[in-house]
Amino acid sequence: MLIKHTKKSQLKESQLTSESIYKDRRNIIKGFGLAALALPFAKPASAGLFDSFTGKDDASGDFQRTPLNFTKNPDYQSLTDLTPENKVLQYNNFYEFGTGKGDPYEHSQQFKVDPWSLTIDGLVDKPMTLNYEDLLKKFEIEERLYRMRCVEAWSMNIPWLGFTLATLLQQAGVKSDAKYVRFETVYDPEQMRGQRSRFVGGSINFPYVEGLTIEEAMNPLALLSVGLYGKTLAPQNGAPIRLVVPWKYGFKSIKSIVKITLTDKAPRNTWQAIGPHEYGFYANVNPLADHPRWSQRNERVIGEGNVFQQERKPTLMFNGYEEEVAHLYKGLDLLKNF
Numbered sequence: 001m002l003i004k005h006t007k008k009s010q011l012k013e014s015q016l017t018s019e020s021i022y023k024d025r026r027n028i029i030k031g032f033g034l035a036a037l038a039l040p041f042a043k044p045a046s047a048g049l050f051d052s053f054t055g056k057d058d059a060s061g062d063f064q065r066t067p068l069n070f071t072k073n074p075d076y077q078s079l080t081d082l083t084p085e086n087k088v089l090q091y092n093n094f095y096e097f098g099t100g101k102g103d104p105y106e107h108s109q110q111f112k113v114d115p116w117s118l119t120i121d122g123l124v125d126k127p128m129t130l131n132y133e134d135l136l137k138k139f140e141i142e143e144r145l146y147r148m149r150c151v152e153a154w155s156m157n158i159p160w161l162g163f164t165l166a167t168l169l170q171q172a173g174v175k176s177d178a179k180y181v182r183f184e185t186v187y188d189p190e191q192m193r194g195q196r197s198r199f200v201g202g203s204i205n206f207p208y209v210e211g212l213t214i215e216e217a218m219n220p221l222a223l224l225s226v227g228l229y230g231k232t233l234a235p236q237n238g239a240p241i242r243l244v245v246p247w248k249y250g251f252k253s254i255k256s257i258v259k260i261t262l263t264d265k266a267p268r269n270t271w272q273a274i275g276p277h278e279y280g281f282y283a284n285v286n287p288l289a290d291h292p293r294w295s296q297r298n299e300r301v302i303g304e305g306n307v308f309q310q311e312r313k314p315t316l317m318f319n320g321y322e323e324e325v326a327h328l329y330k331g332l333d334l335l336k337n338f
């Protein structure tokens with residue numbers, strides 16, 4: 001989630017800025033304890049890789065994705081400019097496999113998704129454990145075309161396959177004192193290189209954790225995704241099951257979930273724990289609430305060609321889903337509760 005590419009001019013900062021200022025800056029950055037942030041300055045040579053990122057034309061990798069049976073939900077078919085599948089599969093954020101955009105694809109192709117075990121527990125009437133087959137067979141799968149907006153100011157339009165989070169929560173039976181839903185990603189350092197090294201994993205304390213209020217979780221837009229572009233998810237996109245909450249910044253859409261817990265306390269989500277001044281609990285997409293280090297007014301829409309030479313479009317309030325979700329935040333100051 002830290003912008004690591006930026007413009008060529010910035011990548012050559014060490015040459016442009018006087019040496020002492022440059023060193024000073026690096027020390028300040030180190031002080032935050034965010035090793036990844038120092039990368040563009042520390043490794044200008046590899047930055048060229050990000051600069052020219054286009055991905056391979058064939059991103060099928062070694063991982064086998066299976067075609068799924070699904071129906072198209074007519075309410076969510078209107079997006080036109082879908083992001084090319086090879087970009088959705090290769091330009092990723094999944095720090096468990098490394099902080100570079102190409103790392104998740106490159107380092108996850110042998111990831112095992114079967115057997116899998118997803119537990120739903122906490123303040124529910126019927127705690128449940130779903131295995132891999134349950135995830136793909138127990139619920140009717142629908143297709144929805146959603147915008148996805150990363151906090152780093154780039155976006156994609158993705159045809160997801162899945163079922164609503166509400167469907168699952170209703171089966172488990174939410175108790176009346178449940179106020180939040182806490183999600184946890186698998187912890188498996190043997191398979192996830194970023195979990196073996198703080199440097200590779202961007203200083204995150206794994207497992208990755210996210211949370212929603214119960215009202216957000218029950219909103220019909222909140223999707224549990226098991227596939228995209230007609231097939232099961234690839235590991236780099238969060239196989240076998242991940243959350244998709246399209247009105248929030250991408251980091252809320254937690255991948256490869258093993259645990260969903262209903263609770264009465266607000267979960268401390270991973271990015272808020274790392275940088276509470278930069279990333280909040282709500283993380284609703286908002287063009288007026290700038291990130292402390294960059295503007296959120298516009299976004300790079302990822303399409304064909306070089307990902308850094310994309311058309312920029314104005315950011316939409318709630319990422320374009322204002323009608324569906326604005327009522328959830330009545331009376332809340334969205335500039336303070338970011």
Ligand SMILES: Nc1nc2c(c(=O)[nH]1)N[C@H]1C(S)=C(S)[C@@H](COP(=O)(O)O)O[C@H]1N2
Binds near residue numbers: 094150
């Ligand atoms: N467990 C986990 N989930 C995660 C992340 C991560 O690093 N770890 N990155 C998030 C971020 S910042 C974004 S933008 C989206 C990216 O999803 P995609 O790679 O499938 O497009 O996943 C989110 N889910």
Ligand SMILES: [Mo]
Binds near residue numbers: 001093149151152250
């Ligand atoms: Mo993101």
